[in-house]
Amino acid sequence: MRTRPLRAILSALGIGIGIAAMVAVVSIPASSQRALAEQLSALGTNLLTAAPGQTIMGDDAPLPMTAVPMIARIGPVTDVSATGSVETTVRRTDRIPEAETSGISVIAARTDLLAVLRGTLHKGRFLDQVTENFPTVVLGSVAATRLGIDRVGGKVWLGNRWFTVAGILDAMPLAPEIERAALIGAPAAAELGFDGHPTTVYVRATEAQVEDVRAVLAATINPEAPLEVKVSRPSEALAAKRLTETSFNALFLGLGGVALLVGGVGVANTMVISVLERRREIGLRRALGASRRQVRGQFLAESVLLSLLGGIVGVLVGVGVTAGYALTRDWPAVFPPAALLGGVGVAAVVGALAGAYPAMRAARLSPTEALA
Structure with a gap:
């Protein structure tokens, strides 16, 4: 990742966009709901x-x-x-x-x-x-x-x-x-x-x-x-009206999921190419005594780290988007912990799934085949 920073950033970008979309879609309605609760509390629900x-x-x-x-x-x-x-x-x-x-x-x-x-x-x-x-x-x-x-x-x-x-x-x-x-x-x-x-x-x-x-x-x-x-x-009618305004959340979550899928495919593609480029390194490590499990762990860890990088960046972007939108609407900015931790967790899962095949492919290479 250090020797190829541009490729690492581009690989993590897709994951970051998906996570940012999902964090924003969860946090913005939560901010709206908090603003509504405060407004109803001030006006009175009685x-x-x-x-x-x-x-x-x-x-x-x-x-x-x-x-x-x-x-x-x-x-x-x-x-x-x-x-x-x-x-x-x-x-x-x-x-x-x-x-x-x-x-x-x-x-x-x-x-x-x-x-x-x-x-x-x-x-x-x-x-x-x-x-x-x-x-x-x-x-x-x-x-x-x-x-x-x-x-x-x-x-x-x-x-x-x-x-x-x-x-x-x-x-x-x-x-x-x-x-x-x-x-x-x-x-x-x-x-x-x-x-x-x-x-x-x-x-x-x-x-x-x-x-x-x-x-x-x-x-x-x-x-x-x-x-x-x-x-x-009237307070019930107002609450129902606000709920209908969030009816597009499922659509936005779907778009975020699509972006996350595209990001995962990008990470998988990067790892497959990485395996092809590093065949000599894999063969040399195997010849020096590295087991298949160690090679598999190396590439799987790299895939997870790429996705985690995208996940962390995505969470930060999602927090920034939510805070900016809440500020323009004069809402309190609310960030559900499940959305923040879940964003990073989902990124790690996507990275593990995306890196599973390339890691297994790298582990199956024999030292003689790789060095040849």
């Missing part, structure tokens, strides 16, 4: 949402206006708030056609909504007991981008009048509908035709009793028709 379902006839079933106070009576419930859909549009100016809504909905929100959702403000302030009575609006992060609003104090055309932008929210992964909405106070929404019926109820419960609250939530909201209430847990 959030439940209730929305209107459908009647037996297939019509939309409105939630009762008493939904919030009824839910607040459930013992393990710690916080509850609600929003209601307002049948109007919001646009950048009154010159834009009413049909061009940019996918932004108008929602009547309670003043405690932000606290219940554990959301944060990017700029400005949220609705309070004073501003909810006036034409002020708080924009979700996506809504602000689509409207071209990047500061508070500006105005948007909402319904049939100008509303002043009081605040802009940060992203809210557990409530994506809020990100694409313009939030106004319930009294101001009533002037635009809001009937007071909530369309989404957000509930925070004690972590240990979330499932118990979930079981009785529909019956509490609408005792007469609990089947007309849909109850969900």
Whole structure:
């Protein structure tokens, strides 16, 4: 390996690429999962949402206006708030056609909504007991981008009048509908035709009793028709979404395996050629008393060392790729020990398999045949 460094590096390169791919494919999803766990831990996995379902006839079933106070009576419930859909549009100016809504909905929100959702403000302030009575609006992060609003104090055309932008929210992964909405106070929404019926109820419960609250939530909201209430847990949907995003991991692992196979073939080819080039050395060693076992061990050790070199380099490259990708996504970099140790172990196994035939071929050479 020392006398032919270029050949050794090129032989180990294929192994290194395969190991790097496998380490990265295992470590990147682990980093994503850790980031998701931290995000859910910060946002809280104890959030439940209730929305209107459908009647037996297939019509939309409105939630009762008493939904919030009824839910607040459930013992393990710690916080509850609600929003209601307002049948109007919001646009950048009154010159834009009413049909061009940019996918932004108008929602009547309670003043405690932000606290219940554990959301944060990017700029400005949220609705309070004073501003909810006036034409002020708080924009979700996506809504602000689509409207071209990047500061508070500006105005948007909402319904049939100008509303002043009081605040802009940060992203809210557990409530994506809020990100694409313009939030106004319930009294101001009533002037635009809001009937007071909530369309989404957000509930925070004690972590240990979330499932118990979930079981009785529909019956509490609408005792007469609990089947007309849909109850969900947004954190589960977010986790499922992230799992679907990692569905290509098997494909990437397959590609890494192919690269590893190609690297193993490269090492085997190198060792076969090495046996042919070193026939005189093999014959001389056999003539000086080396056994077949010793010759076989020599070439097998060389093959394993080549593969280990590629494995170590591959692990280092995989760690670097994972760390770089995690840094760009603001994730914690996670490296499962099984991936790191397994990468080196797999490289050693590939080297042993790739070097087995050349080693046995070298051991079968007789001293006279080799020296001739």
